[in-house]
Amino acid sequence: MRPSVTAPLVLSLGDPCGTGPELVHKAWAALRSQTQYAFTVLGDADLLASLGPVQRLTDLSDAIAAFPDALPVLDRPLSAPPLPGNPDPVHAPHITSWIREGVELCLSGAARGLITAPIAKSVLYASGFAFPGHTEYLGDLTAAAPYPGTRGPVMMLTAPDAVNESALRVVLATIHTPLSEVKAHLSAETVRTLAHVTHEALIRDFGVAKPRLVLAGLNPHAGEDGTIGREEVDLLQPLVAALCNEGLDISGPLPADTLFHAEARRTYDAALCLYHDQGLIPLKTLDFWGGVNITLGLPLVRTSPDHGTGFAIVGKGIARPDSLINAIRAAHDISLNRAQTY
Numbered sequence: 225m226r227p228s229v230t231a232p233l234v235l236s237l238g239d240p241c242g243t244g245p246e247l248v249h250k251a252w253a254a255l256r257s258q259t260q261y262a263f264t265v266l267g268d269a270d271l272l273a274s275l276g277p278v279q280r281l282t283d284l285s286d287a288i289a290a291f292p293d294a295l296p297v298l299d300r301p302l303s304a305p306p307l308p309g310n311p312d313p314v315h316a317p318h319i320t321s322w323i324r325e326g327v328e329l330c331l332s333g334a335a336r337g338l339i340t341a342p343i344a345k346s347v348l349y350a351s352g353f354a355f356p357g358h359t360e361y362l363g364d365l366t367a368a369a370p371y372p373g374t375r376g377p378v379m380m381l382t383a384p385d386a387v388n389e390s391a392l393r394v395v396l397a398t399i400h401t402p403l404s405e406v407k408a409h410l411s412a413e414t415v416r417t418l419a420h421v422t423h424e425a426l427i428r429d430f431g432v433a434k435p436r437l438v439l440a441g442l443n444p445h446a447g448e449d450g451t452i453g454r455e456e457v458d459l460l461q462p463l464v465a466a467l468c469n470e471g472l473d474i475s476g477p478l479p480a481d482t483l484f485h486a487e488a489r490r491t492y493d494a495a496l497c498l499y500h501d502q503g504l505i506p507l508k509t510l511d512f513w514g515g516v517n518i519t520l521g522l523p524l525v526r527t528s529p530d531h532g533t534g535f536a537i538v539g540k541g542i543a544r545p546d547s548l549i550n551a552i553r554a555a556h557d558i559s560l561n562r563a564q565t566y
């Protein structure tokens with residue numbers, strides 16, 4: 225069902241021992257007077273009440289009215305008390321159930337977007353979580369839901385507060401893949417799907433009328449005509465030619481080391497990167513505090529701060545909410561764009 229633009233956003237609390245709970249309160253305090261960003265937390269209300277004012281909701285539709293006065297929460301209690309800064313796999317089933325319920329609320333139309341606070345992957349893996357991260361989990365949870373475009377999930381990171389005028393968007397062909405295995409995971413079909421999902425999402429989710437894509441090379445100097453690696457010649461150049469024939473505006477493969485300076489960024493709307501750090505190093509260098517992680521190609525809107533659980537700084541009052549605030553704003557913006565084009 226298509227979500228109403230007047231439905232609230234929902235936010236899964238993530239790891240209760242991380243910075244998520246305090247950041248949620250900081251984000252609420254920053255946004256409480258702007259009810260277009262009203263969100264409700266799926267998580268433990270006692271934990272959140274220990275950090276600031278909360279309103280326990282029984283009905284999600286009360287979220288917008290409650291938002292200016294207190295942080296709205298759909299109380300989904302933990303079974304053991306969380307120790308700040310000390311993650312414990314005992315919380316894993318709750319963490320994943322908050323995400324699952326957020327997905328259900330979005331797919332039913334009761335919520336118009338899901339923001340996920342950070343999870344610690346290794347903690348979830350220790351309790352049997354079978355997905356590399358939210359991205360793949362959300363792809364699995366939504367596999368049966370109708371979607372009008374090319375299916376993701378695709379991970380996009382955006383640096384909305386990047387300096388030098390031009391923001392940066394990167395999308396990843398491989399995500400949490402060890403570097404030694406990246407090459408084996410790169411196929412024409414993987415990169416082709418990445419390009420199409422990104423092209424369609426730039427139109428549907430970001431309102432870019434004619435998306436311009438660029439593909440980064442894998443090797444130094446993009447292989448230098450096959451003399452420093454052959455992936456560009458054998459795989460990526462023919463693929464870019466095929467994608468151009470399919471109607472996409474895409475260039476590359478280009479050397480990654482000269483792809484991210486301000487002037488270069490003005491020439492494209494999204495950079496297709498082949499592995500995690502190829503895209504995330506420039507992004508986090510440009511905008512360490514404000515980056516947003518967005519999942520493309522899903523039948524729901526999902527955003528997240530680009531940082532992790534920050535266990536070492538929990539409770540110290542120094543965790544910055546910029547990225548979470550940007551994630552909430554991005555979910556709002558994307559849901560409005562989708563309402564116009566979906």
Ligand SMILES: NC(=O)C1=CN([C@@H]2O[C@H](COP(=O)(O)OP(=O)(O)OC[C@H]3O[C@@H](n4cnc5c(N)ncnc54)[C@H](O)[C@@H]3O)[C@@H](O)[C@H]2O)C=CC1
Pocket residue numbers: 243247341342343344345346347358517528529530531532533534535536537542543544545
């Ligand atoms: N969206 C998600 O669910 C993500 C989860 N993670 C998970 O987070 C855990 C920790 O990963 P790390 O690589 O240590 O990354 P991290 O982002 O938690 O920490 C990296 C550095 O940034 C600082 N930092 C993090 N958030 C901050 C904030 N809001 N304000 C100020 N400083 C902040 C930390 O103190 C640390 O120095 C891992 O288990 C990882 O799986 C990592 C990235 C995204």
Ligand SMILES: NCC(=O)COP(=O)(O)O
Pocket residue numbers: 356357358359360517528530
């Ligand atoms: N480095 C990005 C990250 O870890 C986010 O992963 P996900 O949980 O959004 O799939």
